[in-house]
Amino acid sequence: MDQTSALMNKAADLSQEVRDGRTIIRLSGNLSIACLNDFPDRLDAIEGPVAAIDLSQVDHMDTIGAWVLHRTMQRLDCGITGDRCDAERLLATVGQAGDPVNIRPDRVAPLQRVVGQIGEAVVNSFTTLMGLVGFFGGTLVATWNVIRHPGRFRINAVVQRFEVVGVSALGIIGLMSFLIGIVIAQQGSVQLRQFGMEMLTINLVGRLTFRELGVLMTAIMVAGRSGSAFAAQLGTMKLTEEVDAMRTIGVSPMEALVLPRTLAVVVMMPLLGFYASVMAVIGGGFLCAISLDIPPITFIQRLREVVPITDLWVGLIKAPVFGIIIALSGCFQGMQVEGNAEEVGLRTTAAVVQAIFLVIVIDAFFAVFFTWVGWN
Amino acid sequence: MAPEEEIAAEEVRVEEAVAKDGIAISVRNLKNSFGDQLVHDGLNLEVRKGEIIGVVGGSGTGKSVLMRSIIGLQTPDEGEIHVFGESMVGRLDDEALAVRKRWGVLFQGGALFSTLTVAENVEVPIREYYPNIRPQLRDEIAAYKIRMTGLPAEAGPKYPSELSGGMKKRAGLARALALDPDLLFLDEPTAGLDPIGAAAFDEQTRKLQQTLGLTVFLITHDLDTLYSICDRVAVLADKKVTAVGTIDELLATDHPWIQEYFNGPRGRAATAAVSRQKDKRR
Numbered sequence: 001m002d003q004t005s006a007l008m009n010k011a012a013d014l015s016q017e018v019r020d021g022r023t024i025i026r027l028s029g030n031l032s033i034a035c036l037n038d039f040p041d042r043l044d045a046i047e048g049p050v051a052a053i054d055l056s057q058v059d060h061m062d063t064i065g066a067w068v069l070h071r072t073m074q075r076l077d078c079g080i081t082g083d084r085c086d087a088e089r090l091l092a093t094v095g096q097a098g099d100p101v102n103i104r105p106d107r108v109a110p111l112q113r114v115v116g117q118i119g120e121a122v123v124n125s126f127t128t129l130m131g132l133v134g135f136f137g138g139t140l141v142a143t144w145n146v147i148r149h150p151g152r153f154r155i156n157a158v159v160q161r162f163e164v165v166g167v168s169a170l171g172i173i174g175l176m177s178f179l180i181g182i183v184i185a186q187q188g189s190v191q192l193r194q195f196g197m198e199m200l201t202i203n204l205v206g207r208l209t210f211r212e213l214g215v216l217m218t219a220i221m222v223a224g225r226s227g228s229a230f231a232a233q234l235g236t237m238k239l240t241e242e243v244d245a246m247r248t249i250g251v252s253p254m255e256a257l258v259l260p261r262t263l264a265v266v267v268m269m270p271l272l273g274f275y276a277s278v279m280a281v282i283g284g285g286f287l288c289a290i291s292l293d294i295p296p297i298t299f300i301q302r303l304r305e306v307v308p309i310t311d312l313w314v315g316l317i318k319a320p321v322f323g324i325i326i327a328l329s330g331c332f333q334g335m336q337v338e339g340n341a342e343e344v345g346l347r348t349t350a351a352v353v354q355a356i357f358l359v360i361v362i363d364a365f366f367a368v369f370f371t372w373v374g375w376n
Numbered sequence: 377m378a379p380e381e382e383i384a385a386e387e388v389r390v391e392e393a394v395a396k397d398g399i400a401i402s403v404r405n406l407k408n409s410f411g412d413q414l415v416h417d418g419l420n421l422e423v424r425k426g427e428i429i430g431v432v433g434g435s436g437t438g439k440s441v442l443m444r445s446i447i448g449l450q451t452p453d454e455g456e457i458h459v460f461g462e463s464m465v466g467r468l469d470d471e472a473l474a475v476r477k478r479w480g481v482l483f484q485g486g487a488l489f490s491t492l493t494v495a496e497n498v499e500v501p502i503r504e505y506y507p508n509i510r511p512q513l514r515d516e517i518a519a520y521k522i523r524m525t526g527l528p529a530e531a532g533p534k535y536p537s538e539l540s541g542g543m544k545k546r547a548g549l550a551r552a553l554a555l556d557p558d559l560l561f562l563d564e565p566t567a568g569l570d571p572i573g574a575a576a577f578d579e580q581t582r583k584l585q586q587t588l589g590l591t592v593f594l595i596t597h598d599l600d601t602l603y604s605i606c607d608r609v610a611v612l613a614d615k616k617v618t619a620v621g622t623i624d625e626l627l628a629t630d631h632p633w634i635q636e637y638f639n640g641p642r643g644r645a646a647t648a649a650v651s652r653q654k655d656k657r658r
Binding site: 033034037063064090093096098101106 | 508524531533534
């Protein structure tokens, strides 16, 4: 490399000359990536036969210039002249590295790819479902072990989760439910007014929130808040080998990590669900008082008449089941993390999606079941 | 001056600085702190063009912080940093491009873009700085860079998650070399590699440095690397560069950390290994 040559930003250039009936390509300027411009295209446009490429007027060359030269020499099957040992060294280096390398993975035919992806998705959902059932079994075994040896019950961990899952969720769940109560009452009253039955808004708000929406919305919020957190926590612990370390010390991750979280969600879900229903009813009452001129006392009296106690039971029975689904999805997906940090993100998303999906599926089953037992 | 003229003028200045023999990086009076903790205080360092300088120091002496300051990822509290004569302090990501085109950085974990294949990773700098290069030529450039860093051809279409630690480092090196830089930053290139892989990586670094005329700024803990490929070694201690020089020169100083570092059991083993190799060559 000629380090002393002054200003080296002269663009790469070439000229052709015929000497004694032999074509010689004379290169000049700076053969480095910054100065190439359209030089490679012009070099490609030259058709053989070419006797030699003269480098004596080249100021500077880098490996990219050397590569462009190398491929041209191969294409035209010619040598170089000009006595440049630096250029020869670079040409030798890139020449040694000349084997072709695939840039992207081989493409699969579209039809084959689509079929393959569908198959993969089906197998994946099946194995995930099986895994979840297995995980549920594992949790039951762990629960049984803890019941047999109550000394192994981690009360501190559970109480700490109570706070994280329950108490700190009060604000957001309360606000959300209050607003949902307002929305139901508002939308309901607009429709019912057409029949002159605005009073039925109270039935709508009371029954809908206690039976369905209070618990359902709470489950969605808890899945988003706590289910995702479980997946991320356990996933990170898997990555940093904390879970493996626990096992080697003789602590069962099922008992130490999964059980406290599951128990916390199962206990907190009915409480949060009831709280959410009450907040939604307050929201509905608030709207009734403001826009329908139904005084709060009337609202409460009417509520007691039209909402059967079974509606409350329906909500409270569903809540812990939803809790189990949320906690298990979160912990299960977290424990599936392997490999890299990207996996934690994917599994966290999967945990939330899976939890909400399963909660809604189970909710549909409950709806049919409660109608069947006559609690409608 | 219009912005384009300024850029052109900057490119010319950097070209001249690169062409001239002398100093590649100069750091003067560098001060870095995190909260109350002072990492560098009055640090000075000059890196000569065409040398491999090894930077050593105990954990937490700010080796990586020094590198991050030079390449502009960390804004120092005080001090001046010049790379090829351009001041780098307080320059935004899209400024001083003339200098940025002329360096390549290998981060500790490789820092490959995980959604791109190895070959596509190598193409990123080329695509970014020289969009006029045709895709076919770009693919060819990426291919020979990959082969040049000693990766097998099968590594090209693989994603970073499918690579071993050593291959990730080599792929990172291929990306760092994509634009044929004049200055190469390596952050612990041999950490986490097996001894054979580490020795091969050292050999590769030396070979590339000689072929391409690189200046290499190398952070390392690896005594073997220091002995086998570094022209000079800079020792970071007491919040500054306490000593710079060849290993023999460093051994002549009486700084306790330097003495312990090179004369500790591992240091002696590395010295012995080097002298054994020299004997073999004779």
